Structures are given as C-alpha cells and as structure tokens.
Amino acid sequence: MSKRSDDDAHLVETKIASELAFAGKLLEVRSDKVRLPNGGTGTREFVVHPGAALVVPVLEDGRFVLERQYRYPVRRVMLEFPAGKIDAGESSLATAQRELREEAGYAATTWKALGTIHPEIGYSTEFIDVFEATGLTEVGQALDDGEFLEIVTMTEDELLFTFDCGGFTDGKSVAALFAWRRQHRRKNA
Amino acid sequence: MSKRSDDDAHLVETKIASELAFAGKLLEVRSDKVRLPNGGTGTREFVVHPGAALVVPVLEDGRFVLERQYRYPVRRVMLEFPAGKIDAGESSLATAQRELREEAGYAATTWKALGTIHPEIGYSTEFIDVFEATGLTEVGQALDDGEFLEIVTMTEDELLFTFDCGGFTDGKSVAALFAWRRQHRRKNA
Numbered sequence: 001m002s003k004r005s006d007d008d009a010h011l012v013e014t015k016i017a018s019e020l021a022f023a024g025k026l027l028e029v030r031s032d033k034v035r036l037p038n039g040g041t042g043t044r045e046f047v048v049h050p051g052a053a054l055v056v057p058v059l060e061d062g063r064f065v066l067e068r069q070y071r072y073p074v075r076r077v078m079l080e081f082p083a084g085k086i087d088a089g090e091s092s093l094a095t096a097q098r099e100l101r102e103e104a105g106y107a108a109t110t111w112k113a114l115g116t117i118h119p120e121i122g123y124s125t126e127f128i129d130v131f132e133a134t135g136l137t138e139v140g141q142a143l144d145d146g147e148f149l150e151i152v153t154m155t156e157d158e159l160l161f162t163f164d165c166g167g168f169t170d171g172k173s174v175a176a177l178f179a180w181r182r183q184h185r186r187k188n189a
Numbered sequence: 190m191s192k193r194s195d196d197d198a199h200l201v202e203t204k205i206a207s208e209l210a211f212a213g214k215l216l217e218v219r220s221d222k223v224r225l226p227n228g229g230t231g232t233r234e235f236v237v238h239p240g241a242a243l244v245v246p247v248l249e250d251g252r253f254v255l256e257r258q259y260r261y262p263v264r265r266v267m268l269e270f271p272a273g274k275i276d277a278g279e280s281s282l283a284t285a286q287r288e289l290r291e292e293a294g295y296a297a298t299t300w301k302a303l304g305t306i307h308p309e310i311g312y313s314t315e316f317i318d319v320f321e322a323t324g325l326t327e328v329g330q331a332l333d334d335g336e337f338l339e340i341v342t343m344t345e346d347e348l349l350f351t352f353d354c355g356g357f358t359d360g361k362s363v364a365a366l367f368a369w370r371r372q373h374r375r376k377n378a
Contacts, residue, residue, distance in 0.1 A: 022211035046262035073235035171308040
C-alpha cells in the first residue's frame with residue numbers, strides 16, 4: 001500500500017474549477033468540476049471542514065471518560081469520546097486539550113497521538129486527529145452556551161459490551177477505540 | 190447504556206421548524222430550528238442522507254477484498270471496504286449485495302449482519318449497515334460511468350499492519366473491521 005502517487009494516475013481526479021455552493025451557519029459546501037482519470041469531467045460536492053481532534057481519556061483505574069450527547073442529525077443520544085473542531089490557527093493537540101477540559105472537565109499530564117481518521121470520505125474534507133490522554137485530574141466542565149452533555153466513565157469491557165449490543169455506533173469513537181487498542185496491543189486487539 | 194429515552198429529557202432536542210437549505214447534485218442540507226433541553230432555541234444544519242451499506246468480503250483463504258479509490262474531498266486514494274448508498278425502496282442487505290457485485294465484482298452465498306455505524310453524527314443523518322460476505326465467487330465489476338477503483342486483497346495481518354502505519358484511515362472501514370473482529374473474537378479483538 002506504499003505505492004507512489006504517480007502510480008495512481010488511473011484513479012486520481014484533478015480540480016478544473018471550484019465554487020462555493022452553500023454557506024450556512026455551520027456548514028460550507030463546495031462544488032468542484034473535476035477532470036476524471038479517463039479525461040472526462042465530473043462534479044464533486046462536499047462539506048469543507050477545518051478538521052477535528054478526538055481524545056481517548058483514560059483514568060488511573062483504566063476507565064474511559066466518555067460523553068452522552070444528543071445528536072440531532074441522527075435523533076438520538078450518542079455515546080462518544082470527547083471531540084471537537086479545530087479552531088483557526090489551533091494545533092489539533094491544542095484542540096484535544098481544550099475539548100477535554102471544556103466538554104469533559106478534565107486536564108491531562110500525558111498526551112499521545114494515536115493516528116488520524118477520515119470519518120466521511122464521500123462528502124467531507126474532515127480529518128480527525130486522535131489522542132490518548134492520561135494523568136487526568138478533574139477541573140470542571142465549561143460547556144458552550146446551548147451545549148448539553150453528560151459525562152460517563154466505563155471500563156474497556158463495559159464499552160466493548162456496549163458496542164457488541166449496538167449501543168456504541170459513533171464511527172469516529174469506534175475507530176478511536178480500535179486505534180487505542182492497537183496501540184496498547186491489549187489482548188492483541 | 191439501556192436507559193429509556195424519557196430519562197434523557199435533559200439532553201434531547203426537538204424540532205420546531207425545518208427547511209431545505211441547499212439541494213445540490215449530490216448533497217441535500219436541511220436547517221432545523223430546535224428546542225434545546227433548557228427551553229432555549231438553536232439551529233441545526235445537517236446533510237440528509239438515505240443511509241448506506243458496507244460489505245466486509247472474506248475470501249475462502251481468509252483474505253479481505255478491498256478497494257482503492259480516489260476520494261476527492263480528502264484528495265487521496267483511500268483503502269476501503271465496498272460500500273454505497275441505499276437506493277430508494279432498497280433494503281440495506283440488497284444494497285450490500287449490489288455494491289459487492291458492481292464495485293468489487295463478487296457474488297456471495299452467505300451474508301451476516303455485523304451492526305450499524307453512524308459515520309458523522311455532527312452533521313449528517315447517515316447510518317451504515319455493515320455486513321460480512323463469504324462464499325465469494327468472481328462475477329466481474331460493473332462500475333458506474335465515471336467510477337474508477339482498483340480491487341486489492343489483503344490478509345487480516347496486512348490490513349492491521351497498514352492501519353498501524355497510517356495507511357487505512359477510512360472511518361467506516363476501520364469501524365467495520367473492528368465489528369468483524371468482535372464478531373469473530375479473533376485474538377479477542
């Protein structure tokens with residue numbers, strides 16, 4: 001899988017023109033005209049996203065810190081790791097540290113990068129940098145106005161059981177758990 | 190995590206009004222005015238998606254069938270499991286069977302549901318039903334006009350190694366691999 005990109009000319013699409021198709025309060029959509037690998041043209045519409053950071057916070061006793069938050073697009077309360085959008089000029093590590101503090105109410109002494117996930121490659125530019133946070137101390141939440149969420153702590157076995165039962169379906173959080181388990185090679189994850 | 194929804198009144202947002210904010214060639218965005226848990230109001234913008242199906246195709250020798258496809262929003266060739274949007278009136282299993290045949294060029298005798306993933310709960314209604322397909326036979330691809338992709342087969346160890354090296358970052362596919370490993374409890378995944 002380490003092919004050089006010039007080997008992929010039969011797959012790559014290149015930009016011919018780009019226009020802002022929609023600018024809402026939250027979402028920005030661009031519509032690009034592209035050159036296809038066979039020389040033809042196509043249209044690609046996608047959400048422009050600044051990128052995000054996600055934190056896998058692990059307490060000293062091994063429990064994860066997670067959030068329960070109502071996610072309007074899927075009309076349900078979702079179980080997820082703390083995460084949020086990168087602010088302009090912010091590093092993804094700084095985002096992770098800010099979101100852990102503001103949303104979950106924890107500070108951490110030790111941060112470790114666990115890799116990057118692309119959550120929606122069909123129609124979003126979003127990437128999510130994933131970090132593990134350990135050496136946690138409670139500092140109190142500082143939620144944004146209109147942000148409502150509940151903090152829960154779960155052991156790894158409880159979280160895996162919840163996944164197996166269909167109660168942990170947030171793609172970014174599942175991928176992050178997998179990345180964390182790979183890093184720790186716990187039970188040869 | 191099996192709380193009844195009426196326990197979650199402190200988290201749930203309810204629809205006050207909804208409008209079509211953008212209708213492009215590919216994407217539809219709605220903007221809803223919502224009642225927040227504290228009685229206030231807010232705006233939620235999100236992509237309306239019909240849902241999708243993803244297939245984890247496993248050959249008789251244990252190799253996975255995957256695709257390499259250029260994904261314009263993230264400007265790179267991505268390694269992913271076959272997947273696609275549910276057509277109107279189609280079951281997600283029928284979508285999975287169609288995508289495996291059209292994109293990857295395989296038919297399967299045995300299908301097993303591995304669960305559901307929500308890839309982008311912040312701004313999309315999309316869900317992805319995940320299936321394992323076994324008993325595979327090659328039937329030849331039938332790609333859509335303007336669809337370019339390459340089929341690769343990889344052992345589980347090769348795919349895990351690729352993940353560990355940062356070459357397998359598609360969120361839906363990573364979550365699907367995790368679901369598949371949990372189902373099989375291979376190496377206590």
